[in-house]
Amino acid sequence: MAEAAAEIDQALEVLIPPPDGPEAKLFEAMRYATIGGGKRLRGFMVLEGARQFGVARDAALRTAAAIEMLHAYSLVHDDLPCMDDDELRRGKPTVHKAFDEATAVLAGDALQANAFYVLSEADTHADPGVRAELCRGLARAAGPRGMCGGQMLDMLAEEAGEPLEEAEIGRLQLLKTGKLIEFAAEAGAILGKAPPQLRHAFAAYGRDVGAAFQIADDLLDATASAEETGKRTGKDAAAGKATLVGLLGIPRAQAQAERLAAQAAGHLDALGERADLLRALARYAIARRS
Amino acid sequence: MAEAAAEIDQALEVLIPPPDGPEAKLFEAMRYATIGGGKRLRGFMVLEGARQFGVARDAALRTAAAIEMLHAYSLVHDDLPCMDDDELRRGKPTVHKAFDEATAVLAGDALQANAFYVLSEADTHADPGVRAELCRGLARAAGPRGMCGGQMLDMLAEEAGEPLEEAEIGRLQLLKTGKLIEFAAEAGAILGKAPPQLRHAFAAYGRDVGAAFQIADDLLDATASAEETGKRTGKDAAAGKATLVGLLGIPRAQAQAERLAAQAAGHLDALGERADLLRALARYAIARRS
Known part of the structure; x- marks a missing residue:
């Protein structure tokens, strides 16, 4: 994962070039939010998925970088004062703390647009059908029936102050984080033009890893320290x-x-040993301490 | 234009369905921000451009609606307290006033994602190459070298308090509003798979209309009332x-x-009378009082 993360960082370096011109601050904030941080769980899934189908490394890296941009934008906006109001992320000040609120809103907005730009460019895949499918998958995962819808549910639940039932929590988390992880797992199969049943297997794998990952995140929030995780912990209980x-x-x-x-892990049975790293990732998702 | 606006509103009604389920508030805010307001300049350009090439009405309407969603999202975020801090837009309270700040951030985010979702869906065009090209064009117009970059320049200029030179203002406005209007003008030609020289003519038309429109907007801010424009006026001078x-x-x-x-208007000479409405739009852009 560390190797993949380094490769993804290199791709991000190229795709969000160092700033020049008077709008440098925007590019700086975009780079601050994306480069050199995070576990790159989503990006790693893209790379490993793509490897199963012999996809060119550069195509896989661009797709992984795009999904990490989208994920980074969601963190920047979730951390805003009007949302979760967080000051620490990936062990450093959040974007609105390191820069300012307007720059954080704009950097998030620009990262979302840039993610779609990367996926739609011919450099990512020669087949325009694959590029359109990638854009569609990312848009669905990011939109009101995905990430944004989940964040809305999260804010409403906190406002209401009434405990959610298990099924409601499951749906909230599927939308908020699950859909994007599902898409990250599926993206390699899309790049590789895999048959539908394999695409669905990867999506199901992503959905389950995403759900496991979210529970592990909540367990860490309840049991780990900010030093271990690089973000404020104990906040779920504090916020009810x-x-x-x-x-x-x-x-x-x-x-x-x-x-x-x-x-x-079971969803990938048909792939045999080739998918061992993805199975290991499912175990890592729940064993990690940060 | 009123007819086109009504058709675009109908398309938006379908593409952002009335809310159900617990995340209703998000859909309500998205609908509040997009439906039943605005001149639909960008959407009208898409429809008229597409008409030149015999594009199916439904494809043109979906594309017009997607670009209007993107535009509406940019207004919602620009109006936020940390940005231009506006309370009035299209004659009604801005989204963060009618709902709240978190909902405004999320509704904007979701509208951006939804715009890409609509453009990438097979319903918009049978040819995936056209869909990928539409996504690419929108992403470029919306990203750090388009709208977000322009908004950053605008905020920085206000912060610095030093007067910009004519060329700097031109670049700021090209990025902030020009790029999206340029893409709206080009989108019909993309949908119609027009030859490059016609695509470029439409893009050039959009660039010039966009620049003229922006000057007209600034003239209105200096000379018209809030009752006429449906938004606060006199604010440019007040903000320096x-x-x-x-x-x-x-x-x-x-x-x-x-x-x-x-x-x-001159860029469309090759099209003859067919393009008369687009030429009239260029005149309207500078003659309007709202």
């Missing part, structure tokens, strides 16, 4: 936020994350 | 904002807008 950990308790939530990780 | 009107004075700015509108 609806999580499966809060609802089920730590041991049952842990068991469910393990069940989901095993189920994720 | 860099505009060509401030730099050249009203008569010379007016003359330049007229020159640009005539130049815009």
